[in-house]
Amino acid sequence: MKHTCHARGCGTPCRPVYLMCPRHWRMVHAKLQRAVWRTYRPGQCDDKRPSEEWHEAADAAIGYVATRTDQFLRMSEVKALKKFGFAVREKNGGLEAVEVS
Numbered sequence: 185m186k187h188t189c190h191a192r193g194c195g196t197p198c199r200p201v202y203l204m205c206p207r208h209w210r211m212v213h214a215k216l217q218r219a220v221w222r223t224y225r226p227g228q229c230d231d232k233r234p235s236e237e238w239h240e241a242a243d244a245a246i247g248y249v250a251t252r253t254d255q256f257l258r259m260s261e262v263k264a265l266k267k268f269g270f271a272v273r274e275k276n277g278g279l280e281a282v283e284v285s
Contacts, residue, residue: 187229190246192255200229203242204249211252213283216245219268240264247272251281 187200191208198205203220204212212220219241228234234242247261251272257279262272270281 190242191249191253192246193253203245208249208253211249212245213248213270213281215283216241216248216268220245240267244268244270248281251279254278 186197188194189196189198189203189205189208191204191211194205194208196205196207201224203209209217220238223235223238223241225235225238228238241264243258243261243264244267247257247265248270249255250257250261257272265272265281269284271284272279272281274280
């Protein structure tokens with residue numbers, strides 16, 4: 185099975201260790217990038233057992249990119265963004281994620 189970018193609507197192949205292709209990863213806020221890497225456990229791609237903390241960080245990163253590419257957000261992504269200090273609000277008929285103190 186080929187691993188692809190987790191950004192919604194992207195099918196770009198990438199190594200399993202990476203959550204997203206370089207194009208979409210660059211869209212992720214640095215705070216969320218750090219959270220994804222901080223919670224990543226070597227070998228989780230092989231045993232298919234990533235932690236709940238990694239899933240939350242990944243959901244936040246995926247949701248953040250979704251707001252930047254006019255994609256829908258899942259409730260788990262909204263919750264994860266909130267956990268990492270971001271609010272989701274409407275802007276110009278779409279959604280945006282903004283960091284709150």
